[in-house]
Amino acid sequence: MLKYKYMNTCIRVFADSDQINRCREDLKSKEEDFLELADVLNLAGNAVRLKILYLLKQENELCPCDISDILCMTVPAVSQHLKKLKDARIVTTKKSGQTIFYSVEAQSQRIISSVLDLFNLPNSNTTF
Amino acid sequence: MLKYKYMNTCIRVFADSDQINRCREDLKSKEEDFLELADVLNLAGNAVRLKILYLLKQENELCPCDISDILCMTVPAVSQHLKKLKDARIVTTKKSGQTIFYSVEAQSQRIISSVLDLFNLPNSNTTF
DNA sequence: TCAGTATTTAAGGACTTGCTTAAATAAATT
DNA sequence: AATTTATTTAAGCAAGTCCTTAAATACTGA
8 A cells, every 4th residue: 555645746845936937928928939949940950951951051052863962862861851841941942844953941041041050159168 | 564663863964973072071071060960959959848948048947846837747758858958968967955956058058049049030031 | 764855767658750662743855 | 655864752660759657766854
């Protein structure tokens, strides 16, 4: 027979309920922003897609075939990554004959540039 | 009987092999950076973890219990997210009695601030 | 020392991811 | 019209994610 229940939550006395409520309200007001940003970060948070975005920014436009050659991956694998980026409106396409050129969507250039700029951030101790 | 094989790769004549090789070399030299950045972005690319990082930055430090209250999630669920962030050295801990305070690791403050600053980026058409 | 509290760990399961190969679609070439 | 080429789509599968609940660990205080 159990003498006491194992607790799944904390029932502490000294919680700062003002802080808890303030934080809850704050998050609630930014909920959409969090979901949107997490989506973009999640797409960029894959080495293959990050490289694709880097390449598209660097080279302006590339076809799936080029990307496949550069990354040494099968065309379908590349195509499926491109589809995700296109569905999220991060990249856009331009057709020319049988070739389809992908590039970073104008609306997303700024956030993608910012993400890629994180490269240059030294892992420093600078406080601010 | 098959008249021709379905192709998995492109065998085009007009590929710019200089471009392909230049891109390959460039990616190769940055391979480590891509993996590292993709890891951080992947961790931040989850709405729960993104909120946790935001909260830790905003409030300086919080215990799993507080975070659980704020996010309305079970403590084990929160604890598992914190473990991932800690394993990646993005957050660090300080023990005080039975309470464990989490905060953003000094070395990671800069990149996390930059990621959270992406919030403020308007989805504009600005070209640059 | 025993019961309470804060946290982590473990096991499980539903769901998602990221590849593979085969096939479909669409445009160009002969 | 038939073949070649570039791309997408579909199906399948191994591995990973993110929660759940139960249990373990660790510190506190009567």
